[in-house]
Every structure is written in C-alpha cells, then in structure tokens.
Amino acid sequence: MNEQQKQKNGLIKSFATKWAEFIIRFKWPVVIATLVLALGLASQGKMEFDGDYHVFFSKSNPELEAFDALQEKYTKDDNVVIVLAPMNGNVFTKENLSAIEELTASAWNTPYSSRVDAITNFQYTRAEGDDLYVDDLSYESHAKTPEEIAKIREVALKEPLLMHRLINEKGSVTAINVTLRLPGIDTAKEIPEVTKNTREMIAAFQEKHPEFDMYTTGLVPLNTAFFEASFRDLALTMVMFLIVIVVTLVLTRNIFAMLATLFVVFFSIASSVGFVGLMGIKLTPPSSVFPTMILTLAVADSIHILITMLQKVRNEGYTKTAAIIESMRLNFMPVFITSLTTIIGFLTLNFGEVPPFWDLGNIAAFGMTMAFLYSTTLLPALMAIFPIWKKKSKKVKTKEASVSFYTKLGNYVIKQPIRLTVISVVVIGVLGVLATKNVFNDEFVEYFDDSVKFRTDSDFINENLTGFYNVEFSVSSGESGGINNPEYLQTLHDFEAWLETQPEVTHVNAFSEVARRVNRSMHGDDQSFYRVPTSREEAAQYLLLYELSLPFGLDLNNQINVDKSESRVTVTLKNNSSAEMIAFSKRAEDWLKSNAPGAMHALGVSPTLMFSKLGFRQADSMFNGNIIALILISIVLMIALRNFKLGLLSIIPNVTPVIVGFGLWWLYKGTINTGMVIVFGMTLGIIVDDTVHFMSKFLRARRDYGYTAKQAVVYAFETVGQALVTTTLVLIAGFAVLSTSSFALNSYMARITLMIIIAALIIDFVLLPSLLILTSKKTTTNHTKQ
Incomplete structure (x- = not known):
C-alpha cells in the first residue's frame, strides 16, 4: 500500500x-x-x-391528452356498471323486469349521475303511420302480460345496441350503466361518496330482492x-x-x-x-x-x-x-x-x-x-x-x-x-x-388479485355479459352538421361492420346504428329500410325528430358533439393483453386510413389503451x-x-x-x-x-x-x-x-x-x-x- x-x-x-x-x-x-x-x-x-x-399518467402523456380531448367533445366516461344475474336465469319475467325498473330509478339518485342506461329504459323506436314514437322498452313491467314480456325479450335480444352491452345472448344477465359527471375538484371525496351510495343502494336492493346476484365494475369502482x-x-x-x-x-x-x-x-x-x-x-x-x-x-x-x-x-x-x-x-x-x-x-x-x-x-x-x-x-x-x-x-x-x-x-x-x-x-x-x-x-x-371484489366482479361480467375494456374513436365529418351526410354515415357503417368482424370485439356502439334504426322506423318499421338514409336533409330531419322524442338524460350527447361534426364510436372488447389491445387499435386506425376520407381518420383512445x-x-x-x-x-x-x-x-x-x-x-x-x-x-x-x-x-x-x-x-x-x-x-x-x-x-x-x-x-x-x-x-x- x-x-x-x-x-x-x-x-x-x-x-x-x-x-x-x-x-x-x-x-x-x-x-x-x-x-x-x-x-x-x-x-x-x-x-x-x-x-x-388519471394519477398514473403524466400531464404530457399523449394518450391522456387525446382521451381528455375526446371527453371534452362528448360526455365523460366515469361510470358504475351494476350487473344483475337473477337466480332463475331469466331476466325477462314480470318480477325481474319490475325489480330492474326499480333499481334503475334508484340509480338516478347516485351522486353526480347524468345518465342511467338499462334494458327497461332503452329508447325503443316504432312508427305508427307518419308518427315516430320513442318509449322505454319496458315500463310498468308489473302490469305486463306474458305476451308483452315475450315481445320485450324478442326486441332486446335482437337489438344491436343492447346485445353484449346490457344483456347477454341467453337473457340471463343484464346491466345498468350509471354515467357520472364527477366535478374532479376533490376525487378523494367524490369517488368515496359515489361508492358509498352505490354500495348502500345495492345492499338495500338485495335485501328486498335476494333472488339476484349483484356485481359491479366501471371506472369509479376501478378508482x-x-x-x-x-x-x-x-x-x-x-x-x-x-x-x-x-x-x-x-x-x-x-x-x-x-x-x-x-x-x-x-x-x-x-x-x-x-x-x-x-x-x-x-x-x-x-x-x-x-x-x-x-x-x-x-x-x-x-x-x-x-x-x-x-x-x-x-x-x-x-x-x-x-x-x-x-x-x-x-x-x-x-x-x-x-x-x-x-x-x-x-x-x-x-x-x-x-x-x-x-x-x-x-x-x-x-x-x-x-x-x-x-x-x-x-x-x-x-x-x-x-x-x-x-x-x-x-x-x-x-x-x-x-x-x-x-x-x-x-x-x-x-x-x-x-x-x-x-x-x-x-x-x-x-x-x-x-x-x-x-x-x-x-x-x-389484473392489477388486482382474486381477493379484491372489483377483480372477481369484472371477471364475471367479462365472462357472462360484456368486456370491460374498450377503445373509442372520435370520427369527424370535416364540417358542421356533417354527420348527416349519407357518405359519412355509410363509411361509418362500414367501419362499424368491419369492427364487428374482429375476433376481440364483443360490441360496437356507433351513431350509424341509430341512423339506420330511425330510418327503418320512419318507414313503417320496414326491415328493408334498415340502412342509412340516402338524403342528407332526410337524415337531418330524422335525427332532429328522434332527439326531440328522447327524455332528459337519455339524449345523444354521449355520441355526437355539439355542432354535429363528429360522432363517437365505442368498441367494447374482451380482456386482451396490452400488445393485443395496441395491435387492435392500430388495425382499426389503419382501416380508417385505407377506407375513409382524410377527415374521418381517427386515433383510438381509452383508459384501457392508455x-x-x-x-x-x-x-x-x-x-x-x-x-x-x-x-x-x-x-x-x-x-x-x-x-x-x-x-x-x-x-x-x-x-x-x-x-x-x-x-x-x-x-x-x-x-x-x-x-x-x-x-x-x-x-x-x-x-x-x-x-x-x-x-x-x-x-x-x-x-x-x-x-x-x-x-x-x-x-x-x-x-x-x-x-x-x-x-x-x-x-x-x-x-x-x-x-x-x-x-x-x-x-x-x-x-x-x-x-x-x-x-x-x-x-x-x-x-x-x-x-x-x-x-x-x-x-x-x-x-x-x-
């Protein structure tokens, strides 16, 4: 040394x-x-x-910026999904539909709720002569006859906007989706407030209706x-x-x-x-x-x-x-x-x-x-x-x-x-x-193990009703009121049809489905008119008439923006790995680039993708x-x-x-x-x-x-x-x-x-x-x- x-x-x-x-x-x-x-x-x-x-993402995160931009155009995605599985395996009975009506009404009292979607309050369109009627699919269910109950079941199990979203193919499991507008000022108080109310509501419902098994998922339960x-x-x-x-x-x-x-x-x-x-x-x-x-x-x-x-x-x-x-x-x-x-x-x-x-x-x-x-x-x-x-x-x-x-x-x-x-x-x-x-x-x-109720509930819902993961696209027409353009609607329908063929997809919610359904109703429920309108003026009139018929809280603000230049496509998917989710989103974006005009090109966004x-x-x-x-x-x-x-x-x-x-x-x-x-x-x-x-x-x-x-x-x-x-x-x-x-x-x-x-x-x-x-x-x- x-x-x-x-x-x-x-x-x-x-x-x-x-x-x-x-x-x-x-x-x-x-x-x-x-x-x-x-x-x-x-x-x-x-x-x-x-x-x-949101805390998992920095403010400069590009996926978060894109998702926040989408939510600014439409309604926010904060939600609670309450899933009901009647023990008799059949949602469509007088007693079960009445109970679902009851819970749907209670769900409107959830703090910060802005919308409640269920099979009972689904806005079913029908035509009588030149008049368009938009009603709840099932109201006053306790007074329905067996024939009326059978008709409700038939409509629900054929309705694209309900299948694999609010009802499964067997009609044995259904969901109530509560959309929330959280102020976002103090999530440490807002989220527990919603959770406490939801849990108390479910507990009270199950005490009165023990014949139902109940499950919850959604972004608020995730938080x-x-x-x-x-x-x-x-x-x-x-x-x-x-x-x-x-x-x-x-x-x-x-x-x-x-x-x-x-x-x-x-x-x-x-x-x-x-x-x-x-x-x-x-x-x-x-x-x-x-x-x-x-x-x-x-x-x-x-x-x-x-x-x-x-x-x-x-x-x-x-x-x-x-x-x-x-x-x-x-x-x-x-x-x-x-x-x-x-x-x-x-x-x-x-x-x-x-x-x-x-x-x-x-x-x-x-x-x-x-x-x-x-x-x-x-x-x-x-x-x-x-x-x-x-x-x-x-x-x-x-x-x-x-x-x-x-x-x-x-x-x-x-x-x-x-x-x-x-x-x-x-x-x-x-x-x-x-x-x-x-x-x-x-x-x-999968951030949570099986000891967490959110995980087990989400797994049940994924296996028996619908996927919890989704990807969303805000598809622009390039002009104010452009969502009524038949060319836009047709391309949107083609995109919807392509999405439904993808193996990961369980449900697609697009405005083109609403346009087709209203067009059919305005032509006497003729099945041959279950397509997008061929005239822009006709499409605009049908949309206006339909919107005027919708009750408060069940409008189309969650699907179309204020000046009707863009519409929202929500794709619900099975639980896929991160790589599969990213690959699907890229595949969908590429389809739009290859098959739609430049204005309709959109990026996939969602918390799942983030x-x-x-x-x-x-x-x-x-x-x-x-x-x-x-x-x-x-x-x-x-x-x-x-x-x-x-x-x-x-x-x-x-x-x-x-x-x-x-x-x-x-x-x-x-x-x-x-x-x-x-x-x-x-x-x-x-x-x-x-x-x-x-x-x-x-x-x-x-x-x-x-x-x-x-x-x-x-x-x-x-x-x-x-x-x-x-x-x-x-x-x-x-x-x-x-x-x-x-x-x-x-x-x-x-x-x-x-x-x-x-x-x-x-x-x-x-x-x-x-x-x-x-x-x-x-x-x-x-x-x-x-």
Missing part, C-alpha cells in the same frame, strides 16, 4: 473515529436532537390519498379499488414492524439492538411522512408502500453497524465504547456509499412516465437520507446508553460456529474460482436469454435513467474504493442479479407490468450494499494487512458474511410482506425484487470473490491476519 493511500485511509478512519467519539460523548443531546428533528418533520405530515386512475389498495398496502407496514422486531432480535440476539433499530426505523418513517406533507404528495397504491420500503432499507443500514459492534464485544473482548467506535470506523464509509447509491437508484424513478413512481422514488430517497443520518447518530448514541448483556459461553460458541461456516465457504470459493466463474457465467447467460422472453401486459383489471401503452412508455423512459444510475453508481464506487478496475468490476455483480431475476420471472410468470419496470433502478442501490461491503473488506485486507487475493476473500467472508446474510434476510422479510399485496403493481414488484436480492447474495458469495481472485495482481507480501 503506497503512502498516499495510507493517508487517505487514515483520513477516513480519523473522521469516522472522531464522529463516533463525538456521538458517544454527547449521546443524550444527540438522542434529544434527533427526536426533535423527527417529531418536527412528522408534525408536518399529511396523508392524503388519490385513487383516480375505488385503487383507493382501497393504498390503504391495505399502507397497513402492511404494521405487519412489517412486527417482522422487523422478530428478525432483528433473532439475528442479533440482543434486545437493545432491536430497540435501537426500531427507533431508527420509526424516526426515518416519521420524517418521511413529514416530507410527504411538506411536498403536498397525495399517496397512490405505488407510493403508499414507502413505509415498508424505508423500514426494510433502514434496518439494513443499522444491521451492519450492530453486527460488527456485537462481534467485537462477544468475540474479541472489546468494551462497549470501543466496539461502537470500531464498528463506526469500519462501516461508516460502506454504509454511506450504500445509502448514496440507494438514493441515486430511487431518484432515477423520476425518469419514468408514471407519476406515482416519481413520488415513491422521492419519498424513499428522502427516507434513506434520514435513515443514514439516524443510523450514524441515533443508533450509536442509543447503543452507548443501553447496556450490553452477555452470556459469554453460549454466544462465543454460537459465533464460532458462525465464523466457521463463513470461513469454510470462503475456503471453498478460493479453491475453484475459474470453475465457479464459468458455471456462474453459463447460468447467468441462460437466464439472460430467458429474461428477454418476458412480455409487457398492463391489463388494469394503460396498455403505459408499460412500454415506462420502459423506454426508464432506460436512460437506469443507464445514468449505473454510471453514477460505478463512479461513486470507483471514488470510494479508490480503484478504477474494481469500480468497473462492480458493474458485473450489480447488473447480473437483475438479469437473473427477470430470467427467473419468465419461468414464474412471463409477463411484466408497469410496476416491474422500475425494479432495475430501485434494486440497483440495494444490490450495491452487498457488493460494497464485500469489496471494502477485501480491499482492507489487501491494503492494511497485505493479504493475497485468496486470503483477502476469506477475510471478507469472515468479517462481513454474517452481516450480508442478516441484511438479506431482513430485506427478504420486508419484500415478502409487500409481495402479499392484493395490488399487482406492488406484489409483482416485490416478488421479483425478492428474486433479485437472493440472486445478489449468491452472486456476491460466488461470482464476485472468484472474479476478485482472477483479476487481482499476485503479491508476495503475506502478513499475519489481524
């Missing part, structure tokens, strides 16, 4: 030693100061939740599911607290170490809650897991310091004070580096396209900053205050067994570095190939962020380790666990959602923890003691092996809790993170030491280990 390196080493050790001595000397003021800081920040905390699905997922995942923090108590106590075998760790964790989370309030962040399902993230990572910081301290006391006869100082001297820089790299990793989430992950990244980065501060101030101060209880004989025996295991593992690795490297490269290569086979799929219904494209956009935008994070972290390691070669070498154990994780994921699931795209940036800092601590101990042995590479590897196993296993177990416990989330963005992210964390430990115990041996210069200096 040259003189310059010795001076740098001494400077770092001197600072860490002096810092530890200062903390121990002023332990009570330090505890009080950190308590004041944590409580001061916590007092600014304000936990608000936002469950609106509610997001809301409730946030609360459930936040509650996982309490479970994690209990696990941390048990795991820390078992691994350190010291109740005071466990208490000190809990104080660090509690202060870190309390400070982060204050950050949430100060920044005005509203929590969403992805960002609401921040307490579990911070709790898990803060424990990892503390464990390194505690394990070293306890080792010094139990096995090397250090006094408590000397053990704290020595632990801080050895761990201050590695803990600082791992905290810094973890912060960098979380901050890269800001490169993505999903705002809730920006919030998660920023909150976690702040939390990790505070965790480092409390780990290097509050933790040693508390350990200086707390007594150390020792049962020497038992603990020494346990430790010797532990050291013996890590020594044996180190000796096993140094005997065959080439063989272990080759095996590792082959395994990583195979899993790397498998990792490329994963595909994106962001079906938002979510489908979100994962791909997130992956593209996160790529640059991940590259920047990798470069920054490698530079940090080069500077911290003061070794350019090892800084470059560190890239291998920092990147390969992610490759291995995604390879294993293909074997487990094979599909990736938006939440998993952030895993590389998020876990990069976590993975670095293992690498930094192992490399720092390796370099210490090389520089301070002049060990050969093989001796240095064994030394690293002996001094840091237990701490790495301990922190890994804590991380596994934390993410295992999060993996139980009913929200797939969080649970899938946690599950693949578990795979990556385990892979990181194995790679740092097998591949990294093998590479260190193979790339290190041989030295003839052979000092005695200290």
Whole structure:
C-alpha cells in the first residue's frame, strides 16, 4: 500500500473515529436532537390519498391528452356498471323486469349521475303511420302480460345496441350503466361518496330482492379499488414492524439492538411522512408502500453497524465504547456509499412516465437520507446508553460456529474460482436469454388479485355479459352538421361492420346504428329500410325528430358533439393483453386510413389503451435513467474504493442479479407490468450494499494487512458474511410482506425484487470473490491476519 493511500485511509478512519467519539460523548443531546428533528418533520405530515386512475399518467402523456380531448367533445366516461344475474336465469319475467325498473330509478339518485342506461329504459323506436314514437322498452313491467314480456325479450335480444352491452345472448344477465359527471375538484371525496351510495343502494336492493346476484365494475369502482389498495398496502407496514422486531432480535440476539433499530426505523418513517406533507404528495397504491420500503432499507443500514459492534464485544473482548467506535470506523464509509447509491437508484424513478413512481422514488430517497443520518447518530448514541448483556459461553460458541461456516465457504470459493466463474457465467447467460422472453401486459383489471371484489366482479361480467375494456374513436365529418351526410354515415357503417368482424370485439356502439334504426322506423318499421338514409336533409330531419322524442338524460350527447361534426364510436372488447389491445387499435386506425376520407381518420383512445401503452412508455423512459444510475453508481464506487478496475468490476455483480431475476420471472410468470419496470433502478442501490461491503473488506485486507487475493476473500467472508446474510434476510422479510399485496403493481414488484436480492447474495458469495481472485495482481507480501 503506497503512502498516499495510507493517508487517505487514515483520513477516513480519523473522521469516522472522531464522529463516533463525538456521538458517544454527547449521546443524550444527540438522542434529544434527533427526536426533535423527527417529531418536527412528522408534525408536518399529511396523508392524503388519490385513487383516480388519471394519477398514473403524466400531464404530457399523449394518450391522456387525446382521451381528455375526446371527453371534452362528448360526455365523460366515469361510470358504475351494476350487473344483475337473477337466480332463475331469466331476466325477462314480470318480477325481474319490475325489480330492474326499480333499481334503475334508484340509480338516478347516485351522486353526480347524468345518465342511467338499462334494458327497461332503452329508447325503443316504432312508427305508427307518419308518427315516430320513442318509449322505454319496458315500463310498468308489473302490469305486463306474458305476451308483452315475450315481445320485450324478442326486441332486446335482437337489438344491436343492447346485445353484449346490457344483456347477454341467453337473457340471463343484464346491466345498468350509471354515467357520472364527477366535478374532479376533490376525487378523494367524490369517488368515496359515489361508492358509498352505490354500495348502500345495492345492499338495500338485495335485501328486498335476494333472488339476484349483484356485481359491479366501471371506472369509479376501478378508482375505488385503487383507493382501497393504498390503504391495505399502507397497513402492511404494521405487519412489517412486527417482522422487523422478530428478525432483528433473532439475528442479533440482543434486545437493545432491536430497540435501537426500531427507533431508527420509526424516526426515518416519521420524517418521511413529514416530507410527504411538506411536498403536498397525495399517496397512490405505488407510493403508499414507502413505509415498508424505508423500514426494510433502514434496518439494513443499522444491521451492519450492530453486527460488527456485537462481534467485537462477544468475540474479541472489546468494551462497549470501543466496539461502537470500531464498528463506526469500519462501516461508516460502506454504509454511506450504500445509502448514496440507494438514493441515486430511487431518484432515477423520476425518469419514468408514471407519476406515482416519481413520488415513491422521492419519498424513499428522502427516507434513506434520514435513515443514514439516524443510523450514524441515533443508533450509536442509543447503543452507548443501553447496556450490553452477555452470556459469554453460549454466544462465543454460537459465533464460532458462525465464523466457521463463513470461513469454510470462503475456503471453498478460493479453491475453484475459474470453475465457479464459468458455471456462474453459463447460468447467468441462460437466464439472460430467458429474461428477454418476458412480455409487457398492463391489463388494469389484473392489477388486482382474486381477493379484491372489483377483480372477481369484472371477471364475471367479462365472462357472462360484456368486456370491460374498450377503445373509442372520435370520427369527424370535416364540417358542421356533417354527420348527416349519407357518405359519412355509410363509411361509418362500414367501419362499424368491419369492427364487428374482429375476433376481440364483443360490441360496437356507433351513431350509424341509430341512423339506420330511425330510418327503418320512419318507414313503417320496414326491415328493408334498415340502412342509412340516402338524403342528407332526410337524415337531418330524422335525427332532429328522434332527439326531440328522447327524455332528459337519455339524449345523444354521449355520441355526437355539439355542432354535429363528429360522432363517437365505442368498441367494447374482451380482456386482451396490452400488445393485443395496441395491435387492435392500430388495425382499426389503419382501416380508417385505407377506407375513409382524410377527415374521418381517427386515433383510438381509452383508459384501457392508455394503460396498455403505459408499460412500454415506462420502459423506454426508464432506460436512460437506469443507464445514468449505473454510471453514477460505478463512479461513486470507483471514488470510494479508490480503484478504477474494481469500480468497473462492480458493474458485473450489480447488473447480473437483475438479469437473473427477470430470467427467473419468465419461468414464474412471463409477463411484466408497469410496476416491474422500475425494479432495475430501485434494486440497483440495494444490490450495491452487498457488493460494497464485500469489496471494502477485501480491499482492507489487501491494503492494511497485505493479504493475497485468496486470503483477502476469506477475510471478507469472515468479517462481513454474517452481516450480508442478516441484511438479506431482513430485506427478504420486508419484500415478502409487500409481495402479499392484493395490488399487482406492488406484489409483482416485490416478488421479483425478492428474486433479485437472493440472486445478489449468491452472486456476491460466488461470482464476485472468484472474479476478485482472477483479476487481482499476485503479491508476495503475506502478513499475519489481524
């Protein structure tokens, strides 16, 4: 080791030693100061939740802009779909139709409701002479004769606007669609208000009519599911607290170490809650897991310091004070580096396209900053205050067994570095190939598991009535009043007919269907006139007459814009994968380009399509962020380790666990959602923890003691092996809790993170030491280990 390196080493050790001595000397003021800081920040905390699905899209998201533009032209799409399945399997009985009428009337009282569609209030057109009559398909159902009920069934099961939308082919399941105009001022109050009213209405209806099974879906229930997922995942923090108590106590075998760790964790989370309030962040399902993230990572910081301290006391006869100082001297820089790299990793989430992950990244980065501060101030101060209880004989025996295991593992690795490297490269290569086979799929219904009612209800509705996913097109005529142009109507009808032939499509709602139906009615219900009008003037007159006949709330504002220059085509589809949804939309857009005039060319938009494209956009935008994070972290390691070669070498154990994780994921699931795209940036800092601590101990042995590479590897196993296993177990416990989330963005992210964390430990115990041996210069200096 040259003189310059010795001076740098001494400077770092001197600072860490002096810092530890200062903390121990002023332990009570330090505890009080950190308590004041944590409580001061916590007092600014304000936990608000936002469950609106719009939060998943940035304001510059082109799909969101297009969808908002469509909603400005027509009515908004916020809705609640209430599905009724009578136990007798027949909607069309006097009793069942009467009950549906009753529920339809109640649905109008839903807060912010603007329209209610059901089979009973479907506006059925018929002609008598020169008069056009538009009536509810079934009114006063209790007074209907069996013949009238049969006629209603016949009409409903032949009506294109009802089939696979509000009634299924068997007539055994029907739906009531409540369209809402939410003010959008405070969705945290508006959505729960609608949900509460809807649930009370359904409960009251089922109490009176137990012969119906009820299901709900729609955008408001989707938003509610997001809301409730946030609360459930936040509650996982309490479970994690209990696990941390048990795991820390078992691994350190010291109740005071466990208490000190809990104080660090509690202060870190309390400070982060204050950050949430100060920044005005509203929590969403992805960002609401921040307490579990911070709790898990803060424990990892503390464990390194505690394990070293306890080792010094139990096995090397250090006094408590000397053990704290020595632990801080050895761990201050590695803990600082791992905290810094973890912060960098979380901050890269800001490169993505999903705002809730920006919030998660920023909150976690702040939390990790505070965790480092409390780990290097509050933790040693508390350990200086707390007594150390020792049962020497038992603990020494346990430790010797532990050291013996890590020594044996180190000796096993140094005997065959080439063989272990080759095996590792082959395994990583195979899993790397498998990792490329994963595909994106962001079906938002599948964001929730089967424990969530929204998911099971939506699955039932998809299987028995209609698809929940849709794509919409605003098809322009290019002129005011142009929707009455026969050429426009005919092309629109051709587009409608083409859509109905597509395998994904279950229902198409287009204005051309209304034009055909009214044209038939105006010609004495002659089926030969079930076509678009041939005259523009005739079409305009029919439309005006039809609109004047419609009751309030059931007009055509949801299908045509104000100046009648555009009409809306809504295509309902089966639950398809993201790639299939995007492909369908592109196919439909291409059909319009090939078969319709330029003015009629339209883009497919909808929340479904937005979510489908979100994962791909997130992956593209996160790529640059991940590259920047990798470069920054490698530079940090080069500077911290003061070794350019090892800084470059560190890239291998920092990147390969992610490759291995995604390879294993293909074997487990094979599909990736938006939440998993952030895993590389998020876990990069976590993975670095293992690498930094192992490399720092390796370099210490090389520089301070002049060990050969093989001796240095064994030394690293002996001094840091237990701490790495301990922190890994804590991380596994934390993410295992999060993996139980009913929200797939969080649970899938946690599950693949578990795979990556385990892979990181194995790679740092097998591949990294093998590479260190193979790339290190041989030295003839052979000092005695200290």
